[in-house]
C-alpha cells in the first residue's frame with residue numbers, strides 16, 4: 001500500500017527558508033550570526049507586547065476568540081475602517097491562499113509580476129487556476145500596462161506586491177488608483193503591502209482611501225515586518241465584508257491563535273515604537289545602499305527593509321556561500337526568480353557593517 005497523492009502536489013513549488021545548506025534552523029539565529037535572509041525585523045517586540053504575549057500564554061487552555069474581536073477592532077480603528085472590512089489571519093500568506101481558494105477554480109486565471117513574492121506561485125496549483133506571470137520592467141518595477149493587457153474574462157485575481165519583494169521598488173498610490181480604475185469589475189485586485197510602512201512616496205494609508213471607490217480592491221498588511229512579530233504569524237486584509245466572509249468560509253475557524261491575537265492587538269497601541277522602527281530602518285537603508293554602491297554594485301532604490309543587489313557577472317551561489325562563512329546569511333536571487341542577485345535584509349548597524357565588509361571580501 002502507498003499513499004496516492006493529488007497530481008497538483010507535484011506542481012507546488014515548496015518553500016525554502018533562508019537557511020544555508022546543511023545548517024539546522026537554530027544555526028541561523030545563533031550567537032554571531034547575522035540573519036539577513038528573511039526580511040524580519042532585527043529588533044524584538046515592544047516590552048508591552050512581550051508582556052501581553054506572556055499573559056495570553058498563561059490562558060492557553062482556552063480556544064482563541066474565533067472572530068478576533070479585539071484585534072479586528074484595533075486594526076479597524078487604526079485605519080478608520082469598519083471591523084466588518086477587516087480579515088485577520090495566520091500571517092498574510094494565509095489570506096493569499098484563502099483568496100485563491102475562494103476566488104479561483106479550474107479555468108480561472110490569476111496574474112502577478114515576476115520576480116515577486118515566493119508564495120504567489122503556490123496559488124495556481126492549489127486552486128486549479130492558470131497563472132500568468134508578467135515580467136518586471138528593466139528597472140525592477142511592476143509593468144502595470146503589461147499586466148492590464150493580460151486580463152481576460154477568465155481573470156479572477158490580479159496581485160500587485162507593493163513595495164515589491166524581492167526588488168524593493170514601489171509604485172505610488174496614485175498609480176494604484178489608475179490601475180484600479182482600469183481593471184474590470186470581475187477582477188479582484190490584491191495589493192500586498194507587507195512593507196508599505198517603509199516607503200516614503202506616500203502616506204502609508206494613501207491606498208486605504210481607495211477602498212471606498214473600488215469594492216474589488218483588497219490590501220494586505222502584516223505584523224511580520226515593521227512590527228517585529230514574524231514568529232507570531234498575524235497578517236490582515238482590508239477589503240469588504242464579502243471578501244472577509246469568503247476567506248472565513250475556506251479556512252479553519254481558529255486560525256489566529258490567542259497569543260498572536262493578544263500580541264498583535266497590543267502592538268497596535270505603540271505606533272510611536274513603529275515610527276521609531278521605520279526611522280532606524282531608513283538610516284540602515286541609506287548606509288547599506290551607499291556601501292553597496294561604493295563597492296561598484298548597482299541596486300534599485302529600496303522602499304523596503306531590504307536591498308536587491310545586482311552582482312553583475314559574479315556567481316551568486318559562491319558569494320552567498322562566502323558570506324555564510326562569515327556568519328552573514330542572505331538570500332540568493334536564483335530561488336527568488338532573479339539569478340545574479342542577492343536579497344539582503346537590513347539588520348542592526350553592526351550587522352550591516354559586517355555584511356558590507358564580508359561582501360567586499362567576497363568580491
Ligand SMILES: *Cc1c(COP(=O)(O)O)cnc(C)c1O
Nearest residue numbers: 091092093117165194222224235
Ligand atoms: C513577508 C511578506 C509577507 C508577510 O507574510 P506573513 O504571512 O504575514 O508573515 C507578505 N507579503 C510579502 C510580499 C512579504 O514579503
